Amino acid sequence: MPGKLAAWVRKITRDDDQIDAEVLTDQVDATGAIRAQVCCQGQRVTLHGRLRYVDLRPTEHQATLVAELYDGTDAVQLIWLGRRSIPGVEPGRTMNVRGRVALRDGQKVIYNPDYDLLPVSV
Incomplete structure (x- = not known):
């Protein structure tokens, strides 16, 4: 019983960012995408995130x-060269992206990724 109580206390004391991260990670696993944490330079990947x-x-x-x-x-930076804007690509939008991972200043990046915008949930 003490283990269940400790798990319950941990669950109710998590902050919103932790909960959001867990939900996103579950979505990644459900879509069959690779987790950004494990992708590496030169790898062709499909990612899912916000x-x-x-x-x-x-x-x-x-x-x-x-x-x-x-x-x-x-997190992975998505960089579209020669673009000023892309309709639907806005903060908070969930999407799937495909491309080859590169490193730029120690940050994972994908240049000119293919992408699918996912429906906005209300």
Whole structure:
């Protein structure tokens, strides 16, 4: 019984970010996508997660749209070169992405990923 009580106390004292991370991780597992935490450089992957931010980063030569996809285990930057915006790609949106993982300044990135926007849940 003490083990069950301790588990119940842990469950009710979790913060919203922990709960959200667990829900996202369960969704990743259910879709058959790979967890961002275990993907590595050069690997072709399918990821599932929620966009934390979307940012236009113009450079001297071209516009670059950068978004961060979080799946409950880790985050991967999605970088679309030459794009100023993509309809539907906005913070809070859940999506599946496919591409090859690269490393940029120690951060996992996928350049010009293929993607599927998932329905917005209300």
